[in-house]
Amino acid sequence: MIAAALAVVAPLVAAPPQASAQAVVDHIIKRTDRWQEVFVRSPAMGRIVQLDVLLPADQTARRPTLYLLDGNGSTESQPLSTWTMRTDIVQFFSDKQANVVMPVGGGGTFYTDWLADDRNLGHNKWETFLTQELPPLVDNLLNGNGINAMAGVSMGAQAATTLTFRHPALYRALAAYSGCLYSSNLGQATVRTVVADKGGNADNMWGGVANPEWPAHDPIRHAEALRGKPIYLSTGTGVPGPYDLAFDPSYSYPTDLPAAIAIEQVAHECTLLFDAKLRLHRIPATIRYNTPGTHSWPYWQDALHDSWPTLRAGLGI
Numbered sequence: 001m002i003a004a005a006l007a008v009v010a011p012l013v014a015a016p017p018q019a020s021a022q023a024v025v026d027h028i029i030k031r032t033d034r035w036q037e038v039f040v041r042s043p044a045m046g047r048i049v050q051l052d053v054l055l056p057a058d059q060t061a062r063r064p065t066l067y068l069l070d071g072n073g074s075t076e077s078q079p080l081s082t083w084t085m086r087t088d089i090v091q092f093f094s095d096k097q098a099n100v101v102m103p104v105g106g107g108g109t110f111y112t113d114w115l116a117d118d119r120n121l122g123h124n125k126w127e128t129f130l131t132q133e134l135p136p137l138v139d140n141l142l143n144g145n146g147i148n149a150m151a152g153v154s155m156g157a158q159a160a161t162t163l164t165f166r167h168p169a170l171y172r173a174l175a176a177y178s179g180c181l182y183s184s185n186l187g188q189a190t191v192r193t194v195v196a197d198k199g200g201n202a203d204n205m206w207g208g209v210a211n212p213e214w215p216a217h218d219p220i221r222h223a224e225a226l227r228g229k230p231i232y233l234s235t236g237t238g239v240p241g242p243y244d245l246a247f248d249p250s251y252s253y254p255t256d257l258p259a260a261i262a263i264e265q266v267a268h269e270c271t272l273l274f275d276a277k278l279r280l281h282r283i284p285a286t287i288r289y290n291t292p293g294t295h296s297w298p299y300w301q302d303a304l305h306d307s308w309p310t311l312r313a314g315l316g317i
Contacts (some may be wrong), residue, residue, distance in 0.1 A: 025141060035090055038082070038141070042133055044125035052081040054093050054100040055142065064147035064315035065099040065138055067130065067171075069111055069156030072194050073253025076105030083153075086251050086297040092305065099142045099315055100243035101134070108198025110161035110191065111152075115207055120199035126159075128167060131167050149314045151175035151307065153300050154253075154267070155194050158183060162217050165225035173314020175232040175307040177300050178263075180270035181219040188214055190266065223277050232310035233274065234303040236293015238265035243298040252296035260294040267295065281294035286310050 021043035029037040038051045056063055059234050070082050081102035083089050093100050111126040140302040152160030157179020164171045183191045193200040206213035215221050238261045249255035278285050288306060293299045
């Protein structure tokens with residue numbers, strides 16, 4: 001399977017989507033002087049999208065922006081990004097001169113532009129929102145300097161990698177935690193399972209099994225577009241560790257330890273595959289295989305900390 005996947009010749013990357021109108025801020029809730037909930041009226045999404053935003057101590061200087069995507073456990077009904085609810089990210093970034101922008105919700109959508117509206121997941125044009133509408137708004141609102149990096153966890157790791165290879169001029173660094181970066185051919189089944197877990201139909205996302213949208217959104221087919229960027233990948237092995245001794249479903253998705261073990265085992269195999277692709281093409285990357293490690297938030301908090309030097313290099317900090 002690995003040999004076949006590595007031998008695939010990548011099709012051309014699709015042209016970037018174009019936003020039809022300008023996104024605007026609907027309102028802002030200031031939780032602290034450094035942490036805001038920003039509600040953006042998105043023409044592409046056809047609704048107001050909530051963002052968790054962290055600001056640096058020095059808000060007068062122009063600074064880069066890290067976009068940080070959530071996993072499949074996120075819903076638009078939750079009050080905040082899971083990153084702010086389940087990790088120490090607010091404290092961790094308190095001394096770092098960067099904006100951090102975290103969309104709230106998006107579970108099951110892969111943060112992509114769907115071909116059709118879905119009965120359960122609705123209307124989704126995430127790629128247009130994230131790559132066309134949001135960056136100029138963020139730079140204007142948050143004093144951004146136009147330098148961006150992209151990171152994500154689980155489903156969001158695949159999405160972060162896909163957005164980075166499809167928009168290589170927009171994102172200068174990438175971090176992907178516990179993701180499966182292989183989404184066509186045999187990898188399509190994994191993506192379809194994730195979408196179905198949230199009640200969606202992946203045919204509405206990238207079409208039927210033979211639709212060219214699947215390879216067009218497959219990171220392993222487009223690894224060359226990542227060349228020259230600082231890259232960080234991490235995965236556990238699925239072996240439980242100290243964080244799992246008293247498994248707490250309030251911090252984790254999925255909500256039971258056997259599933260957290262099984263899903264991380266899949267992420268581990270996917271990371272091995274992507275690692276082999278990068279090595280074959282001599283594309284440098286920092287890759288961590290962590291034992292122990294299950295599919296749960298304490299491990300992703302550690303990975304975020306560990307990935308910061310990689311992201312910082314791309315952000316020019």
